Amino acid sequence: MIRFNFVEKPYIMKIKILPAAILAVLLSITACQEDNPITPGCDPCIDEGLIEAPYNPQPYEIETPEWFPKPVIPADNPMTVEGIALGRHLFYDPILSSDSTQSCSSCHDPQLSFTDGNQISRGVLGIDGRRSSMAIVNMAFNTKGFFWDGRSATLEGQALLPVEDHTELNESWENVIGKLKNHKDYPAMFREAFGIERKNEITKELAVKAIAQFERTLVSYQSRFDQVVWEQQGWPTDAEQRGRDLFYVEFATNTLDHPGCSHCHGSSLFTENNYFNNGLDSVATLSDFADYGLGEVTGNIYDNGKFRVPTLRNIALTAPYMHDGRFATLSQVLDHYASGGHGVSNEDANIKSFSLTEQQKQDLIAFLNMLTDTSFVNNPAFQSPF
């Protein structure tokens, strides 16, 4: 038995040890919890009142065909009907821009498979950005970074950046949150989606979570290619079949000149979201690229000039092409690849010249047109709610 030798002031021992023991237990318990959301301060105080709306989120499951991988849903942002509805509103609402003229959808039009048809996207200040708008298609299946250069690891992280980019929406998140708090509908929608109780609990983190939830619903898998190849509904035309034979490299023999498109645009998603230098620019050294792309993010010189491979689903709708929109047509894109690049040291080895007759080019384009999914671009759930 352990005896404590506190004869003179036993009560002091009791008083001092008890809080320490409580502290120990509290520390041990609280340290294992996720960071608790701290109620923001009230400066400026907009409304401390409770938001009057129900909180009964309905789980949402992305519908995917068996030939697709399983979508990747972050554990801290499960999809709900209410979260998607909020994200859809935010995506289409110019409230996110400094002059209320542009929304996410300004550069991501569903009719263009969520691109904007411009060579380079232009923001609210009339300033051109650096690159062409990327299609928002099948984002739920990308684990390798977003933007052309992969600078955001998550879709939530991606959605944070355009708001404060001067070449895009040119607004501060602080202002956006202020506008959302004062909006007649958004506080209730945030509560329905995330269970917040007060307006001052609306944050940019919740806003981008909602936008990401909506974007993850943008799944395209009902093209003519899917119907013919995966669902065995109908037959390809002769041109489509010839184009398919050219597209998939495994049909090639050793000696045949071959486009080899599937090297980079493989899988049922028509991309594996990898990063390549696809031979666009002739530069003397790897430091001479006008746009470093992935290299700008990693700081690795061998990543200079590499960009994320976009999906080819709905490719007929997403002209112009490449990260800088330099090619207006698919015909120009194919001409580029047939030319075999420029021999820059980190140019992907699969960029090799090949002969391409006009007939073959039209066959390949016929195949690429099979990837257009009109049910996707016309899906009412993906259109503006306003």
Next chain:
Amino acid sequence: MKYLFFLFPLAFVLLFSTCKNSDDEMMPGNANLALNFKASYGEAPLTMFEREYAYEDGMAIKMQLFQFYLSEVRLLNGSEATPLMDISLISFGDVYTDEDAAKGKSTTPATAPAGTYTGIEFGFGVSPELNATIPPNYALGHPLSENYWEAASSYIFFKFEGNADLESNGDFSEKLTFHVGGNDNYRKLTFDKPITIEDGKDLMLQFNIDLQKILVDSNTGEYLDFRQVTQSHSNSSPSATFMANHLAEAIEME
């Protein structure tokens, strides 16, 4: 008062110990085991992009990518086999320096029962059983969620990509892309060497893979002639078979 000095450390012990995930605990009698591969071309470490490797008949090559799958890794004890891992993808695509090359590339550690083993075996490529699956069967990020030939119904077991100087003039403009797949090119390799796994003690088994021995037959001098063939994306091409047949010589266990 002095006992408080004991209570605060107790608080911190509780703080950290209570957060420990039960998955982190190694069951008694086990240890973490991983396989580490160092790649070379002959005596030179295999690095991407910059280094030139003298090839046959006056040619030279530079590397861009070297990767392969390992399947069905098993510890051997006589005729008994202890499964260690189903699949692993080893890629040297981001090995740029000698320092990178010296570190090698490792499999994810697997739990292995402590004991003494007579050797280890694995398949080079994707085993026929796993090769009958398709990427949608796996979560994104899993080794088998990519590197698949849709129309050939096979994973790409092995990739070697780079550039060749065919005329000894410093012009590395000829691009090389050799991709090998198909069940006929799957090779099971066995390494008979005593392996002792101690309880709770992590172990890394070291292997070397020499690309030169895959491209050049060290016995006959026969080699892949890049003046004749610069690509192979097939299950059955002669060059694919040639490379698959030389894997056993190319991999050594330290």
